[in-house]
Amino acid sequence: MVKTSPGRRRAGLLASAVAVLAAVTACGTGAENAGAPRTVPGTAAPATGGPTTTPASPAADPSPGPATTTAEPGATATPTASPPRTTDAPAPATGTRCHTPELRASVGRNNPGAGQENFPIVLTNTSDRTCTLRGYPGAAFLDASGKQLGPDPVRSPDPPETVTLAPGASAWAGLTFANPEVSGARAATPASLLVTPPDERKPLTVTWSGGQVPVSGNESTVRLITFSPGTGA
Numbered sequence: 001m002v003k004t005s006p007g008r009r010r011a012g013l014l015a016s017a018v019a020v021l022a023a024v025t026a027c028g029t030g031a032e033n034a035g036a037p038r039t040v041p042g043t044a045a046p047a048t049g050g051p052t053t054t055p056a057s058p059a060a061d062p063s064p065g066p067a068t069t070t071a072e073p074g075a076t077a078t079p080t081a082s083p084p085r086t087t088d089a090p091a092p093a094t095g096t097r098c099h100t101p102e103l104r105a106s107v108g109r110n111n112p113g114a115g116q117e118n119f120p121i122v123l124t125n126t127s128d129r130t131c132t133l134r135g136y137p138g139a140a141f142l143d144a145s146g147k148q149l150g151p152d153p154v155r156s157p158d159p160p161e162t163v164t165l166a167p168g169a170s171a172w173a174g175l176t177f178a179n180p181e182v183s184g185a186r187a188a189t190p191a192s193l194l195v196t197p198p199d200e201r202k203p204l205t206v207t208w209s210g211g212q213v214p215v216s217g218n219e220s221t222v223r224l225i226t227f228s229p230g231t232g233a
Helices: 006-035
Strands: 068-070 078-080 103-107 116-125 131-134 138-142 162-165 170-178 186-188 192-196 204-207 213-216 222-224
Touching: 103 204, 116 162, 116 192, 138 222, 162 170, 170 213
Parallel strands: none
Antiparallel strands: 068 078, 103 116, 116 170, 131 162, 138 192, 170 222, 186 213, 192 204
């Protein structure tokens, strides 16, 4: 029987231990690498061709889906209808304001007094419906070339009222100013008066036959008074 020296025995045992450790390490490394895909520099996706990310849950659709059916074992499937769509449709317009194409403008006869000239601006309902006027008209004196004479009139602080005009009915607003011959204001004779109904943009043009009006200087302010029923005659 061959005896092994203690030094040789320790060397053999050490070699065996190293071999066993190498084998265990190799097995563990293979198990880990088998399920971990390699990555490609500069990308976030694995290089294995598998799914890049876990699929996200679909976003909730605020609109009702199609009808679905639900059933229990042994029961007949019952359709469950989606809730009906509701639409907030705009309410139809109910305004009764008189619009420019429905009106005819005219200037009534002057009613002078105490150095003042007072003209009624008359709007008549020419449509076949009843409509309303409220507040002040727009007004501007124009020369023959259509250029405005003087500044815009000033509104008198009168409380407005709503005037209801049946077809053919009229309302009037006051146009008043100091007589230029009395006040000494610089005057001009307009060719026409531009009249815009309340809350409208399209004006009406009326031939002016009321003589001179103040356009600048002393006491040259032209004033407007709110609409009242009638013609102001």
